[in-house]
Amino acid sequence: MNRIQLIFLCLICLGLIACGDDDDTPETTGPTGPSFSESCCANPPIDTIVNGINIFVPNAISANGDGINDVFAIFATEGLARIKKLVIGSNIPQVELLDVEDVLVDEFSWDGTDLDGNLEAGVFVYSIFLEDEDGNEIVLQDEICVRTGGLTLPCVDNEGNCGYGIQYSVTTGYNPNLDTFEACE
Numbered sequence: 740m741n742r743i744q745l746i747f748l749c750l751i752c753l754g755l756i757a758c759g760d761d762d763d764t765p766e767t768t769g770p771t772g773p774s775f776s777e778s779c780c781a782n783p784p785i786d787t788i789v790n791g792i793n794i795f796v797p798n799a800i801s802a803n804g805d806g807i808n809d810v811f812a813i814f815a816t817e818g819l820a821r822i823k824k825l826v827i828g829s830n831i832p833q834v835e836l837l838d839v840e841d842v843l844v845d846e847f848s849w850d851g852t853d854l855d856g857n858l859e860a861g862v863f864v865y866s867i868f869l870e871d872e873d874g875n876e877i878v879l880q881d882e883i884c885v886r887t888g889g890l891t892l893p894c895v896d897n898e899g900n901c902g903y904g905i906q907y908s909v910t911t912g913y914n915p916n917l918d919t920f921e922a923c924e
C-alpha cells in the first residue's frame with residue numbers, strides 16, 4: 740500500500756466514523772405516547788343532560804378492591820331504557836377489553852379487567868350507545884382511567900380532575916367537591 744492509497748483509506752475510515760455519528764440520536768423504545776400519569780383523568784368526566792336526562796360517567800375507577808369506586812358504571816336520572824352497546828378498549832396497542840350489548844344501565848358495571856380477567860392500570864377509550872325511553876339513541880365517547888394499587892394509589896398529574904362514581908347522587912347530580920374517598924401519594 741503506497742502513501743496515496745493509505746491517505747485514501749484513512750479518508751474512507753473518517754467518512755464511516757462521521758456517518759456513524761449521524762446515528763447518535765437517542766434510541767426509542769416502544770410507542771411514544773403520553774404516560775399513564777399524564778393521561779389519567781386528562782379529560783373531565785362526562786356530566787351532561789341529554790333529552791332531559793342527567794347522565795354522569797366517571798373518568799376514573801380505583802380497582803383496588805376496597806369497595807369504593809372499584810367499578811366503572813353509568814349514573815343517570817330516570818329516562819334511560821338500556822345500553823344498546825358498550826365497547827371499551829385501547830387504540831395503541833389495539834386491544835378490546837369489553838363488548839356488551841343490550842344491558843340495563845343499572846345492571847352494568849365493569850371491574851377494569853380484560854377478557855382474560857387480568858387487571859392492569861391504564862387509560863382506555865369507551866363508546867356507549869344508550870337508548871332512552873322514547874327510543875332515542877344517545878352516544879357517549881370518552882376515556883376511563885383504571886387505577887390500581889393498594890388503598891393508597893400512585894398519584895397522577897391531573898389528580899384533581901378525577902371524577903368518581905361516589906361523587907354522584909340522583910338528587911344532586913355530580914358534585915366534584917364531594918369527597919372521593921381516594922388517597923394517593
Ligand SMILES: [Ca+2]
Nearest residue numbers: 801807808809
Ligand atoms: Ca376502590
